[in-house]
Amino acid sequence: MENTLKKPPIIRPPHYNLWVTVFVVFILLIIGSFYYSTQRIEYIWRWNRMPIYFAYLDIVKITSEIDGEVDDITLDGKDAHITVKGMGESETYTVPAKGVYVEDGELISPGDILATYEKWKPGLLIIGLWVTLELSLMATIFGVIIGVVGGLARISSNPAFRWTVMIYVELIRGSPLMVQIIIWYFVLGTVINDILSTYGLGRLSAFWYGVASLSCFAGAYVTEIVRAGIQSIHRGQTEAARSLGMTYAQSMRYIILPQALRSILPPLAGQFISLIKDSSLLGIIAIREVTKAAREAVTASLQPFELYIMLLLLYLVLTFSLSMFVQYLERRTAIK
C-alpha cells in the first residue's frame, strides 16, 4: 500500500483571513499616523543622509613635510613617486597616481597637499556599534567567569565564600545599574587611577570601568543562574561521581557542570541579551557606544527621527542574532 506523508490539515479559526487583514491594516495605520504626525510638525525626513553614519568615502590628503620644490614625478603602475627637494634635504612620497595634485617644479611649503586619494571609512554608528559589541563581549566573558566562580562559592559549605557571594549578589541586584556605573567610574575609578598614578602607571580609560561595571552586574545574575543550574542536578550524580573516587573538582567538571549547562544556557542567553541593551547606559561615562554615537550624530545632523529609529533596529539585529545563535547551541547540547 502506498504510504504518502501527509501534513496534518491546518485548522484555522473562523474569519481567519479577515483577521489577518485587520492586523495588517492596524500596523499600517500606526505607521501611517506616526508619519502623518511628523508631517504636522513639519519634520523633513532625510533617509538619504543616513548611509554616511554607516560608511563614507573620505578624502585623504598627503602633505609635504619639508620646504622645497617638486623635483621629480615618476609613474610606477598605479602609483606615483613624488620627490620634493629642499635645501640639503629631499623626500620621496609614494601616492596613488590618479590623485597627484602637484606639477613638476612647483614650489612647496610644509603642509602643502601633494596628492589626495579616497578611502572608505566606517561611520559613527558603525564605530559605536563596534564599541557596544566589544563591551558586551568582554562583559559576557568576565561575567561568565565571575558567575561560575560565584555560583560554586554560593553552594560551598565554607561560610566565608558563601556569605561574600550572597552580599555581592544582593548588592548588585538591589541597586540600579546606572548607579553602579557611576560608582565604578567616579568613585572606584578615581581611587584606582590615583593609586595607579602614584606608582607611575597609566590611567585606566572609561572603557575599562564600563567593562568592569557591566561584568560585575552580569556576574551577579550569572551567579544565581549557575547556582540554580547546579542545584537542579540530582544529588545522586554527585554521589555516584564521588563514590568512584573523583574529587569535588573532577565531579563538577565532568559530571555536574556539563549537565547543568543545559538548564543554564537559556537564562544565560537572556542575561546577555539584556547586557547588550544595558550597555547603552555607558554613554553617561563618556563611552562612545552606539547609543552615545547616535546622540552625537543627532547633534551634528539634526535628524533625530531617522537616527533613533536606526539605533533601535541595530539593537534588534544584535539581540535577534544572539538569540538565534543560542537556539542553535541549545539544539547542539540537547541529549541525544
Added chain:
Amino acid sequence: MIDVKHIHKTFYVPGEVKALVDVSASIEPGEVVVVCGPSGSGKSTFLRCLNRLERADSGHIIIDGIDVLHPKTNINKVRAEVGMVFQSFNLFPHKTVFENIALAQHVVRKRSKKECAKKTAFLLDKVGISDKSAAYPDNLSGGQQQRVAIARALAMDPKVMLFDEPTSALDPEMIGEVLEVMKKLAQEGMTMVVVTHEMGFAREVADRIIFMDAGGIVEVGPPEHFFTNPEHERTKLFLNQIL
C-alpha cells in the same frame, strides 16, 4: 577487610533522627554479607558511612587497613577501592554507556585511553551488554542501566562492592538479570555488602546476614540459621512479613 566499631550517626532534620546507634560489624575478605531490615532502619546510612558519603559522628571504620574517619585520610583513594551501586542507578545521562564506564578509570586511575577501552569492553561483556556501548543511559531498560552501573563500579578494580537495594527500582522481570551478575561476582570472590529484600539471593549467595532495626544491628548469622532459627522477636516478625 572492613571493621566497623561503635559508629553513631544522627541526622538533624530539624528533629533528631538517630539513624545509626552503636553499630559494629566486621566483614572478611571474599565474604558476601546481606543487610536487611525494615525501611528506615539505617541500612543505607550504614552503607553510605562505609565510603563516607555520610560521615559517622563517632566510632571507627577501618577498610583494608585505612582509617576512613581519620581527618588526614584521602577519602578519594578509599572510595576508588570501594565500589558502590545505587538503588536509582545514578548513571551519567550526558555520557554514553562506554563513557560512563571509562571516565573514572581515566581521571581517577589515570589509565591510558587504550587501557580504559580494553577494560570497558571486558566489563561490558561481563555484564552482558556489549551491544549497548554507544547508547545513552536513558535509552536502556532499568536492568541494563543497573548492569552498566555495576560495570562502572567494577572498572575501578575495587576491593569491596557496596550495593544499596540494587533491584528495588526494577520491574520484576529485570531483577533476575541483575542478581545473576551479582551472583557471578560473588563466585569470583568479590567482597560484597548488599542491602536487599531479595531473600532468595540472600539464602543462596550470602555468607552472613545482618538484620537491622531502628538504627542498630539486631542479629547476625549465616542464612541457614537466620531463616530457620532466628533468635529475636523482631527478626521473626520481619521474616514473617516478607517471606
